[in-house]
Amino acid sequence: MEALLGPDQPVRAQGLRGSSRAFVLARLVSALPRTYLVLTPTLSEARRLAAEVRFFLGEPEVPAHPGDERVVVLPAWETSPFDAIPPLPEVSARRLAALARIRQGGPLVAVAPVTAVLQRTLPPEALEAAVRSLGVGEEVDRDRLLEHLVAAGYHRVGQVSERGEVSARGGIVDVFPPGYPRPVRIEFFGDEVESIRPFDVETQRSVGRLDRVVLLPAREALAGDGAIEAAARRLRERCRELGLSRAETAEALEAFRTQAGGVLREVFFAYLYERPAAVWEYLPADAVLVREGAAEVGARARDALDDAQTAHDRAVETGRPVPRVADAFVGPEEWEAFAASGTRLDLEELEIEGGGGRALAFRTRSNDGLVAELRRRRGEHLLEPLVGAVEAERAKGHAVWFVARTAGGARRLADLLGGYELPLGEPEPFAEEPAADGGLHLAVGELERGFGFPAKGLWIVTDTEILGEKVRRRPPRRREFRSTLADLRPGDAVVHVDFGVGLYRGLVHLEVAGEEGDYLHLEYAGGDRLYLPVTRIGLVQRYSAPGEGPVRLDKLGGTAWQRTRAKAQEGIEKLAHELLEIYARRQLAERPPYAPPDLAYREFEATFPYEETPDQLSAIEAVMADLSGPRPMDRLVCGDVGYGKTEVAIRAAFRAVHDGRQVAVLVPTTVLAAQHFHTFRRRFEGHPITVGMLSRFVGPAEQKRVLKGLEDGTVDIVVGTHRLLQRDVRFKNLGLVVVDEEHRFGVAQKERLKKLRARVDVLTLTATPIPRTLNLSLSGVRDLSVIETPPADRLAVRTVLARDDDDLVREAIRRE
Incomplete structure (x- = not known):
C-alpha cells in the first residue's frame, strides 16, 4: 500500500505464484478501499482471478442486492463489432452490470480480459440516463415504463425466459434486468407498484419479495429519443465515405431501420452515439490499474487491435458499411497512454531485474511440484506425497488450509484424509488474517490453485490440485410435467x-x-x-x-379401440406371467454381499474429472446400496447422452473387481464397444485391473487371449458386442453385467440376457428405454435411477434472423 501511494510507478509485485496474486489483491482492497481495474490476458483467467479474490474476501458469488458486490467481471463481446452477429444477451447484461458497478465507485475489484477494455461502450451519461429504479408504493405509469424498457434494449416477449426480455399482462410486468439472478415480477394496482417479486424462469412462480428493483438497460446500444435518426445520418455519411453506391446505401439504411429497434441493434452500435466511450471513462480519479502479467496483457492488447483492423478491412472489402475502427475500439496510442498513467500495480509470477518502477519480492511457492508427484502416483495410497508435505509444513508451525470447491467436495476430502489420519473438522470461513498456528483447516470456495507463503506461515492446497480438475456442471433446468x-x-x-x-x-x-x-x-x-x-x-x-x-x-x-385394448390386455397378461417367473427367481436368489467401499474406492471416485451432479450421485449411491445387499441387482439407469451414465457403471465395475468378480459390458455396436473400452481402460489406468475387448475390431489372436483370460480369471473386465453372448465365452466368476442400450439387441440376445439376470448383478444404461423396460422400472419390478442434469458447457441453440450474407455464414461457422 505504501508503494502504491508513492511516486515510483508502476509497482511490480513479484514472486506471486498460484493464487497468491488474488490473496495480495484481496488484502490490498481491504486496506486501501479503492476501485481496482484488473486486466488479464483472457476471459478464463479473468473469471478464475475474480473467483479467487471473492474467496479471500469472503464475498458471495451472487450478492443480496445488485451494487453490493466488491468483485465483478467485465467480459468482452464474443462477437466482433464488424460482424452482423450481435453479442449474447447474457454478455451484454454482464457488461452493463459491471459498468454500472464501476461507475458507482469502490471498494471494488473489477476484473476484465484486456479485450473488454479495448472495445468502446456507451457513454457513462447515457448509461445513467437509462437506469430506472422502482420501489414498492411508488406511482409509475406502466405504459411509459414499458416504452422506456424497450428503448433501453429490452425485447418484448410473451413470457420472460432470458435476460433482456420484458412482458406485460394486465397489471403485471415481468422483466429480467442485468445484475439479478432471476427475473422480476412487478405488480401494479392502478399506477401504484404493489409488489416486486423475483420468480423462477421455469415454473414462473415467485420466490421472494423485494422492496426495490434497479432496472439497468439491457444493451449497450440504446435507441433513445432522436438516436435512430442521428444514427441513420452517421450511417449515410459512412456509406458515402466508403464509396458505396446509392442502391447499396439505401439497402444499408433499410436494414438499419428494420433492425435497429430489435435484437440486432448492437450490429449498429457505433452509429448510435456521437462518441462511444472508453471503459476507463467510468473509473474514478483514484482508481488503480492492475495487470496480471504486464507483458502478456500488453501483447494480447496489441494482437487484439491488429485483429480488429484486419476484421474491419475484410468487411470493407466485401462492401459492408461497417464503422471506423476508431469508433468501435480505442486506438493503440490511446491504449498506451492509459496503460502508462495513474496508479499502477503489476502482479508478476517471476522475479525480473530492471523494468522501471518499484519492485517488491514476495517469494511465494506454487504447488506444482506436489501436483506433478500426485499425478505420477498409481494404484492405492495415492495421497502419501500430500501427507508428507502436510507434516513438513506443520512441523514448521505453518497453518495448512485445504480448500474444496463445493460442500460435497469438502466432505469427500475430509473422508479421504481421515483415512491417512489427517483429521479435518467442519468447513470454516477463510480467516482475514490467517494465523500461523500449525493447524489443519478446511474451507469451501472457488479456488483452483493454492500456494505457500512462508513469510505468513501459510500453506493453501486445493481439492483440484489433490484430485485433479473437475468440470462443473450447470444446475439443471427441470420442467414440470403436466399432471392435471x-x-x-x-x-x-x-x-x-x-x-x-x-x-x-x-x-x-x-x-x-x-x-x-x-x-x-x-x-x-x-x-x-x-x-x-x-x-x-x-x-x-x-x-x-x-x-x-x-x-x-x-x-x-x-371397433378399432376395442381391438387395441384387447390386444394390449393379452400382451400384459403374457408379460406378467413371464416376469413373475423371472423376478420370483431373482427375489429368491441370493449372493454374498459386496465388501463395503474402502479407501481405495474413495480415492478412485475422487479422481473422476467432473463434478458429480445430484442425479448422478443419487444413481451411484443406489447402485452401491444394491451391491451391498444380498439380492442380485437389476437396475435401469436412464439419462441422455453425456449425462454421466458410464461413470455409474465404472464405479460399480471397480467394486465388483475389487471383490474378486468379473464384469461384462455389453454394447450393441463395435464403435460403442471401442469407445467404452478406451473409457474403461483410461479410468482404470494405474490400478491392477485388466480390461479386454471382444468385437470384430479385435483380431483372432487377441480374441483368443481375451477368452482365455476370462476363463482363467486374468481378464477382469471385458467390453464387447453380441460376441459376448456366444457359447464359447466362459467366465471364471462373472459378477456384474452392464448392458448399454438394451433396446438395440435382438430377441435371441435378450433371451440369453434373461438367463444371466437370474444369477448375476445387471446394470442397464439407456437414453431411450423401450416401453417394456421403462414400464418394469416405473412399476417397481426393476429398480430405476434417472439422471436429468445436462453435461457441462452444453449451450442452447442460438437463432438469429439476418439477411443472406456469405461472410456472415463463414463467421458463424468459424465461431462454432
Missing part, C-alpha cells in the same frame, strides 16, 4: 378409457337436461364430439407415444 387436465392446452391429444384417442378442444359450459355444468370437449375422427363432465375426469389421461408424428384419432362407436 387443467394444464392441458386445446389441441393436446388425450385418451378416454372407453373411446380411445381424441383431441382436447377445451373446457365448455353447457346446459344438459336442465342442469348447467362444465364439460371437457373431446374431438374424435370424422369430427365426432364427446362432452365429458368434469366429474368423470378420471376416465381421461394425456396421450403419450414415441416419435413426433401425427396422432391417429379413433372413431366414436368404432
Whole structure:
C-alpha cells in the first residue's frame, strides 16, 4: 500500500505464484478501499482471478442486492463489432452490470480480459440516463415504463425466459434486468407498484419479495429519443465515405431501420452515439490499474487491435458499411497512454531485474511440484506425497488450509484424509488474517490453485490440485410435467378409457337436461364430439407415444379401440406371467454381499474429472446400496447422452473387481464397444485391473487371449458386442453385467440376457428405454435411477434472423 501511494510507478509485485496474486489483491482492497481495474490476458483467467479474490474476501458469488458486490467481471463481446452477429444477451447484461458497478465507485475489484477494455461502450451519461429504479408504493405509469424498457434494449416477449426480455399482462410486468439472478415480477394496482417479486424462469412462480428493483438497460446500444435518426445520418455519411453506391446505401439504411429497434441493434452500435466511450471513462480519479502479467496483457492488447483492423478491412472489402475502427475500439496510442498513467500495480509470477518502477519480492511457492508427484502416483495410497508435505509444513508451525470447491467436495476430502489420519473438522470461513498456528483447516470456495507463503506461515492446497480438475456442471433446468387436465392446452391429444384417442378442444359450459355444468370437449375422427363432465375426469389421461408424428384419432362407436385394448390386455397378461417367473427367481436368489467401499474406492471416485451432479450421485449411491445387499441387482439407469451414465457403471465395475468378480459390458455396436473400452481402460489406468475387448475390431489372436483370460480369471473386465453372448465365452466368476442400450439387441440376445439376470448383478444404461423396460422400472419390478442434469458447457441453440450474407455464414461457422 505504501508503494502504491508513492511516486515510483508502476509497482511490480513479484514472486506471486498460484493464487497468491488474488490473496495480495484481496488484502490490498481491504486496506486501501479503492476501485481496482484488473486486466488479464483472457476471459478464463479473468473469471478464475475474480473467483479467487471473492474467496479471500469472503464475498458471495451472487450478492443480496445488485451494487453490493466488491468483485465483478467485465467480459468482452464474443462477437466482433464488424460482424452482423450481435453479442449474447447474457454478455451484454454482464457488461452493463459491471459498468454500472464501476461507475458507482469502490471498494471494488473489477476484473476484465484486456479485450473488454479495448472495445468502446456507451457513454457513462447515457448509461445513467437509462437506469430506472422502482420501489414498492411508488406511482409509475406502466405504459411509459414499458416504452422506456424497450428503448433501453429490452425485447418484448410473451413470457420472460432470458435476460433482456420484458412482458406485460394486465397489471403485471415481468422483466429480467442485468445484475439479478432471476427475473422480476412487478405488480401494479392502478399506477401504484404493489409488489416486486423475483420468480423462477421455469415454473414462473415467485420466490421472494423485494422492496426495490434497479432496472439497468439491457444493451449497450440504446435507441433513445432522436438516436435512430442521428444514427441513420452517421450511417449515410459512412456509406458515402466508403464509396458505396446509392442502391447499396439505401439497402444499408433499410436494414438499419428494420433492425435497429430489435435484437440486432448492437450490429449498429457505433452509429448510435456521437462518441462511444472508453471503459476507463467510468473509473474514478483514484482508481488503480492492475495487470496480471504486464507483458502478456500488453501483447494480447496489441494482437487484439491488429485483429480488429484486419476484421474491419475484410468487411470493407466485401462492401459492408461497417464503422471506423476508431469508433468501435480505442486506438493503440490511446491504449498506451492509459496503460502508462495513474496508479499502477503489476502482479508478476517471476522475479525480473530492471523494468522501471518499484519492485517488491514476495517469494511465494506454487504447488506444482506436489501436483506433478500426485499425478505420477498409481494404484492405492495415492495421497502419501500430500501427507508428507502436510507434516513438513506443520512441523514448521505453518497453518495448512485445504480448500474444496463445493460442500460435497469438502466432505469427500475430509473422508479421504481421515483415512491417512489427517483429521479435518467442519468447513470454516477463510480467516482475514490467517494465523500461523500449525493447524489443519478446511474451507469451501472457488479456488483452483493454492500456494505457500512462508513469510505468513501459510500453506493453501486445493481439492483440484489433490484430485485433479473437475468440470462443473450447470444446475439443471427441470420442467414440470403436466399432471392435471387443467394444464392441458386445446389441441393436446388425450385418451378416454372407453373411446380411445381424441383431441382436447377445451373446457365448455353447457346446459344438459336442465342442469348447467362444465364439460371437457373431446374431438374424435370424422369430427365426432364427446362432452365429458368434469366429474368423470378420471376416465381421461394425456396421450403419450414415441416419435413426433401425427396422432391417429379413433372413431366414436368404432371397433378399432376395442381391438387395441384387447390386444394390449393379452400382451400384459403374457408379460406378467413371464416376469413373475423371472423376478420370483431373482427375489429368491441370493449372493454374498459386496465388501463395503474402502479407501481405495474413495480415492478412485475422487479422481473422476467432473463434478458429480445430484442425479448422478443419487444413481451411484443406489447402485452401491444394491451391491451391498444380498439380492442380485437389476437396475435401469436412464439419462441422455453425456449425462454421466458410464461413470455409474465404472464405479460399480471397480467394486465388483475389487471383490474378486468379473464384469461384462455389453454394447450393441463395435464403435460403442471401442469407445467404452478406451473409457474403461483410461479410468482404470494405474490400478491392477485388466480390461479386454471382444468385437470384430479385435483380431483372432487377441480374441483368443481375451477368452482365455476370462476363463482363467486374468481378464477382469471385458467390453464387447453380441460376441459376448456366444457359447464359447466362459467366465471364471462373472459378477456384474452392464448392458448399454438394451433396446438395440435382438430377441435371441435378450433371451440369453434373461438367463444371466437370474444369477448375476445387471446394470442397464439407456437414453431411450423401450416401453417394456421403462414400464418394469416405473412399476417397481426393476429398480430405476434417472439422471436429468445436462453435461457441462452444453449451450442452447442460438437463432438469429439476418439477411443472406456469405461472410456472415463463414463467421458463424468459424465461431462454432
